Amino acid sequence: MSNTFVGMPAFPEAAKIALADTQLRRNLAHATKVIRTKRDGVVGELDDWEELRLAGAAIKDRALRHLDTYLEKFEAAAIAAGAQVHWARDGREANQIVIDLVQAAGADEVVKVKSMATQEMGMNEALAEAGIAALETDLAELIVQLDDDLPSHILVPAIHRNRAEIREIFLREMPDAPADLSDEPRALAGAARQHLRRKFMSAKVGISGANFAIAETGTLVVVESEGNGRMCLTLPETLISVVGVEKLLPTWGDLEVFLQLLPRSSTGERMNPYTTMWTGVCDDDGPRTVHIVLVDNGRTRALADPVGRQALRCIRCSACMNFCPVYERTGGHAYGSVYPGPIGAILNPLLNGVDSGPVEKSLPYASSLCGRCFEVCPVRIDIPDVLVHLRGKVVEATREHRVPTAELLGMRAAQWTFERPGRLAAVQRLAGVGRRLLGDRAGLGPIPLPGPAAKWSRARDVPLPPRQSFRAWWQSRNGKGRNGKGTS
Numbered sequence: 209m210s211n212t213f214v215g216m217p218a219f220p221e222a223a224k225i226a227l228a229d230t231q232l233r234r235n236l237a238h239a240t241k242v243i244r245t246k247r248d249g250v251v252g253e254l255d256d257w258e259e260l261r262l263a264g265a266a267i268k269d270r271a272l273r274h275l276d277t278y279l280e281k282f283e284a285a286a287i288a289a290g291a292q293v294h295w296a297r298d299g300r301e302a303n304q305i306v307i308d309l310v311q312a313a314g315a316d317e318v319v320k321v322k323s324m325a326t327q328e329m330g331m332n333e334a335l336a337e338a339g340i341a342a343l344e345t346d347l348a349e350l351i352v353q354l355d356d357d358l359p360s361h362i363l364v365p366a367i368h369r370n371r372a373e374i375r376e377i378f379l380r381e382m383p384d385a386p387a388d389l390s391d392e393p394r395a396l397a398g399a400a401r402q403h404l405r406r407k408f409m410s411a412k413v414g415i416s417g418a419n420f421a422i423a424e425t426g427t428l429v430v431v432e433s434e435g436n437g438r439m440c441l442t443l444p445e446t447l448i449s450v451v452g453v454e455k456l457l458p459t460w461g462d463l464e465v466f467l468q469l470l471p472r473s474s475t476g477e478r479m480n481p482y483t484t485m486w487t488g489v490c491d492d493d494g495p496r497t498v499h500i501v502l503v504d505n506g507r508t509r510a511l512a513d514p515v516g517r518q519a520l521r522c523i524r525c526s527a528c529m530n531f532c533p534v535y536e537r538t539g540g541h542a543y544g545s546v547y548p549g550p551i552g553a554i555l556n557p558l559l560n561g562v563d564s565g566p567v568e569k570s571l572p573y574a575s576s577l578c579g580r581c582f583e584v585c586p587v588r589i590d591i592p593d594v595l596v597h598l599r600g601k602v603v604e605a606t607r608e609h610r611v612p613t614a615e616l617l618g619m620r621a622a623q624w625t626f627e628r629p630g631r632l633a634a635v636q637r638l639a640g641v642g643r644r645l646l647g648d649r650a651g652l653g654p655i656p657l658p659g660p661a662a663k664w665s666r667a668r669d670v671p672l673p674p675r676q677s678f679r680a681w682w683q684s685r686n687g688k689g690r691n692g693k694g695t696s
């Protein structure tokens with residue numbers, strides 16, 4: 209099951225539409241600037257920020273390198289603590305497992321904690337088809353759900369909306385919103401709180417994702433800012449957590465690193481307000497039944513890519529999109545997926561395959577390669593490097609002529625030449641011989657190339673090769689041999 213939105217155009221067309229929306233650009237410019245300033249302030253307080261980034265990347269790489277071992281360890285520990293563990297190859301399987309579990313609990317309504325994994329799988333839509341209403345309880349997710357809109361940011365899904373627009377949505381779609389509702393943040397949050405509270409008290413089933421899964425103990429961790437998550441995780445009798453297999457951390461101690469990296473990079477806070485951790489079922493507190501659905505949905509495909517696998521380190525902090533000049537101008541919808549911004553530009557093609565659709569094909573080009581995403585990424589994902597790698601894959605996947613073109617043959621010849629200094633020197637010597645055979649045409653200007661290369665040289669100047677290469681000139685001047693040692 210794909211995580212891209214059905215029917216979305218490729219990035220260039222979608223970006224053109226977004227760029228014409230001046231209100232959207234104003235909303236995005238304001239919101240991302242506020243988050244960037246906060247993030248820079250709290251990151252600047254830590255002298256060991258770079259060491260934390262290195263540690264975060266190393267821990268995630270270790271977990272990914274031994275994923276099979278840590279997954280089995282996690283499963284055993286979670287079962288020992290009273291949880292039930294399910295495995296899903298893709299989103300369709302995960303959705304069916306969750307539908308069966310909700311129906312077995314006798315519920316036709318669930319409350320949800322904000323979860324990228326369930327969005328990726330289109331779980332709300334699948335539940336609705338099965339007659340189960342899913343209520344998003346994160347404020348921004350609720351705004352998007354009420355407006356029948358699409359999320360445009362992984363942390364602030366309604367970042368494209370301003371306060372006045374949110375007030376209008378509440379008055380239009382929330383029957384219990386007060387008629388005199390203002391657009392003050394406190395008033396808007398209060399209206400949402402009243403709307404959600406009754407649902408929290410009556411819901412039999414809660415559905416969540418997880419930020420981290422600890423292999424050593426079988427513990428799941430959710431970090432959030434509003435407290436709605438903790439209500440969903442503790443009040444319903446049945447809790448179902450849908451977790452991507454890349455969320456694993458080997459040990460409890462590893463959390464120390466990530467609980468510093470994540471809040472500073474995401475909301476620009478030293479600590480996030482609510483961190484909820486649970487291990488199976490507890491006798492005196494929380495849900496009576498805990499299910500964990502471990503989902504692949506393209507992660508092993510990404511893991512098999514030696515360059516792209518680093519994308520699985522992602523902790524969904526959203527710093528890369530807040531700092532991306534392309535995202536700031538186009539917003540998230542243009543990326544056509546639940547994962548927008550720089551991480552979306554690599555994660556979608558990696559999870560689904562670059563040739564799976566027009567969105568995936570276009571996303572590796574949705575970047576200026578300025579490198580800000582890498583600089584701010586708390587787990588050092590080299591997004592520009594992965595983008596260039598994926599562009600190569602797009603070219604390979606969309607090559608129309610299986611018979612190599614003249615351009616491709618030329619590029620391969622250039623690659624062969626530049627791979628070894630000795631080959632380059634030999635080609636330069638040959639070029640010098642050619643120059644002598646041509647005679648001195650210096651006064652006649654650039655040389656036209658023959659055959660299929662003629663078109664190329666009509667638009668570009670091909671200079672005459674020099675009589676002597678720089679390398680030969682240097683050796684004759686300094687008396688050095690090929691190995692760099694003096695010859696006399």
Ligand code: SF4
Pocket residue numbers: 473521522523524525526527528529551581584585586587588589
């Ligand atoms: S790629 Fe890095 S910066 Fe972007 S969301 Fe993931 S962890 Fe955060």
